[in-house]
Amino acid sequence: MLLELKEKHTMRLGRSSKKELKKLIAVDSQRKKFEFPIPFTDVLKVSGKESEVVIKEDDKLGTYLLFRNKKYPVEILYKNQNRYEVLLNGVSYFFTVETPTSYKRMKFLSTKGGSKKNENLEAPMPGKIVEVLTEEGREVRAGEPLLILEAMKMQNEIQAPIAGKVRKIHVKGGQNVLKDDLMVEITAGK
């Protein structure tokens, strides 16, 4: 479970003798960033006003955050390395927690490969491929059905998320796929 949130958090990143870590940055899936100073505090500024967050736990809600007299049930659904999926009040938020250096790197790398974004379509859920509707090399528009995935006794149409060219198809009809299995690669068009 959570370690007690101490009065003041001081931490050093790695063992650098030169650099003291001054802040951490949580970056969400839309690249929106939330900065938190180190030492870490439990006082947050939202809409111009500062208030305190308290972590509490009870039998009804499990762990929750108490902020401005409102309760927000919270849990970590997934964590791996510096990636977190936080479920707060029923909604998932995806963050990577970055140090100033790794944040700079992230920004730098995203501008580098930015203009052309390719899509790798992965299976949203485990199931069986009923039919592949497209072929390698075909130009597709966004929203065009690419294949039919049967899961939970429902046939789901998997559509092209972007316009472009089908670069590679990794599945064939009748094949079973697992969640996150790569199915189709699309090269973004102009």
Place this chain on the structure above:
Amino acid sequence: MDTNGKQFKKFLEREDKKNKQYGIDNEKKQHSKGKLSAFERIELLFDKDTFEEIDAFVTPATVTTSFGKTTESFGDGVIVGYGKVAGRLVFAYAQDFTVMGGSLGTVHAQKISKIQQMALKMGAPIVGLIDSGGARIQEGIASLAGYATIFNNNIMSSGVIPQISVIMGPAAGGAVYSPALTDFIFMTNKTSYMFVTGPNVVKEVLNEEVTNDELGGAEIHTKKSGVAHMMYEDEEHTIQGVRKLLNYVPSNNIENPPVFINPNETPDWNEKLRDVVPDDPNKPYDVKDVIYLLADKDSFFEISENYAQNLVIGFARLKGQTIGIVANQPKVLAGTIDINSSIKGARFIRFCDSFNIPLLTLEDVPGFLPGVDQEHMGIIRNGAKMLYAYTEATVPKITVILRKSYGGAYIVMNSKNIGGDFNFAWPTAEIAVMGPDGAVAVLYRRELEAAEDPDTLKKELVKTYRDQIANPYIADEKGYIDEVIDPAVTRKKLITAFEALQNKHVNRPSKKHGNIPL
């Protein structure tokens, strides 16, 4: 220090020059590529202020030809030295891409070789932080000889001290074989890549367009080729990962693995374990849920998470004691053993055996993966690797059969007869030559063909098979397993059993080395 002292003048000048070389400009160069400087990496790896550099002031070998040029610099593009990681001695080298692209010249190679040999002499782990364009062309065959020496050291150290390679930039051509010879390879996503022949050659020879990342990026090597074990999104966390891994391994093959003081313990008795394996024998579940309930809290460090996912491997702790875990993953390919998972498992088992890390096997395996592909690509030879590795291993070996345990795969997964010290089974275990459907089809083919209602007959036969053959009690009564246990007490059983085995030693016939089917 008295700066006017004449004898110190030269000393200070050199210091200044060196500091300048590793100064802000050097960092900026690397940062502009999204990378950290060699020194920053070293600082991240070691405990604060513990790193001692060796051979900081050596200069590159003199080149007599006029082909290409050699930059004036101290250190010849590599920082080598030693320091403390979590308080323990660790040796390391870090290539500096800002000096002639981190290329490997004679002096550069000598430095790496020196630190490798020191690590071996001292019996301490070594970490290589790799960021190099390859052999230094100007220096010709001398560079190649340098590589050969490094490879030789890698091989001499193999199984004696833990060797970890961290790829943080390019590693191309012959250079890839040093990491390949070490125990674990870490890569940083998007800024590191490894390949024997680069995209240019691929383009020339095969006329295929491919980028560095597509050919040998971190994702490719951790998901597809299995060459690398760990991938992180940035360098700080990559190095953090290396530090974490080091906490599981001993310094050398004589020591036992380190022990955690005050581990975060999970309850020894856990009812939840009874519910992990579904009632329906064909239903998948995540074997990692079993691992999380058995191991100390947050102690599982998975290796090769994204490669051959039908077998889960990694280090964990049981009451603070380090163990290696090998587990079939019913969630992926029903937990069958295929070529890739066998290779993945075998290598991990051999690492654990080399470094006295006890092995826990969690078994739920319906068999080997059938198929023309698998047979033609040599599942026989490759499947034998894991069999060989398990049998050869002399560390304490315990198996828990969670559910399926069929056929050749049963033998492979550390069965009693190939040297499993304790083999436990859960009541959900099914141990037999093959699964019920297969067995019924083989033995009652005629009867089923002749039957009026083959489905009902088949159902009955399957039930009889389960009752009479495919259950853990027969194996228990005949002594092929040690005990059928309540899943809830598994952790406690394991702790006691590993404790009993801690002074295990096995004499093997003396030989130069075995001939593992490669």
Place this chain on the structure above:
Amino acid sequence: MGIKSILIANRGEIAVRIARTCKNMGIETWGIKTSNEPRAHYLSHMDKVFDLSDEYSEILVFLDVEKLMDIAAQTKVDAIHPGYGFLAENAYFAQRCINAGIKFIGPSPDAIHKMGNKTVARQIATQHEIPLAMGTTHSIRDAEEAKKVADKIGYPVIIKAASGGGGRGMRIIHKAEELAQMFRLATNEAEKAFNDPSVFIEKYIQNPKHIEFQILADSHGNTIHLGERECSIQRKHQKLLEEAPSPALTPELRKEMGDTAIRIAQAVKYESAGTVEFLLDQSNNFFFMEMNTRIQVEHPVTEMITGLDLIEQQIRIAQGEKLSLTQDQVQLKGWAIEYRINAEDVQAGFSPYLGTIEKMSLPSGTNIRIDSGIVEGDSISPNFDSMVAKLIVWGEDRQTAIKESKKALNKFWIKGLKTTIPFFRTVLENESFNCGTFTTSFIEKELDLMHESTDEEEILAAWFATLQYINEREKEATDQVDFEQGKNINPWVLNKRLKSF
């Protein structure tokens, strides 16, 4: 003859729901324990349980006519209630029950058959001059014929499975080019889902409202309706939120549609509770879509505004009783909204979210009803639908119902699963929902975000993630690794180890 015992050929919340009424009526209930969920909560509501948990079978017992007949014979029940889904609309099953002298709680096999086959239903509707969307009343054989029909009635058109229901085997075609492929997909899916590849074509009505009427009909020729339910909040033809009455209907329109619904029911000599579904276009023209010959998932909203117990009505009709009220006596009081709390990841396109309910805390109050077949510790498995519970909120008018709903949803906590609750919070804030003008394309057109999230929530989540990160890093830094202990080796093993090198 009165029914003294009922076999509930269903599971989950509807099994619990049926058992509740049976208990009130003093009828003994039998439930079936399956190998898929031998510890399921619904079993605890049964008087008696028939145990099949040792039998692994390919086909689920609730779909296995022979097995169910066998169980009915062994348990000697008077009647079978099929609930919804599974065999609820299977004419063959209904017939087998009758043959075995067991009451099937539902309409006659003939009515099930006629309404179950959509082309037959369309033919009957045509004969009785019920308004229908333009289209075919027979099944279409091939893509070429489909194209001819579509060209005639004009795009967009919708292809539907003749034996379909619940949104499966349905395809909307906007352009002629798409027709051939969509036709193939629809027939494939229909074949898979219903064992019958036949499909028919209708004019696709754009942005309609989905309005359905609850019918009650007894065996004495009395048929009444209990008002409508509005079920326009759907995703992929799956209803998510239903309310009664509909904000779109005037008393006149209600009467007209209600009378039409009764006419359809009478056309097939319908007995029991049933639902007639209509599409209502933006000019208030309504078209008969289909009739569901079973109890609906969303029946509670009608119960909340009529004060009737529909399951009880079904049972009473099945044992031959006359309806206890006439159309004039039907009073619609207040407003009720039902929320299907499904284990779905709204952020991942409503895909099923498998997991275990670690904690669940439900709202309560006089105007709140919760129908659920799941308790803390239960899992959502891929074998069944993903419904966790139905939350039904009643208010004196729509505004009050919405206000009360917001409160109730804020008190509905589930830990361990992702659910549709955040989605409903967004819906309740939506303007088009609040003024009642929404249509079946609500989710695609009106909602930018499928879930509500305030700035505060975002920052709190980011703060919490960062805190976790810091805690982990600090723990790593303070973790004590004892390397010395690794060097402390028992001489027994150390000597041998050294010698073996």
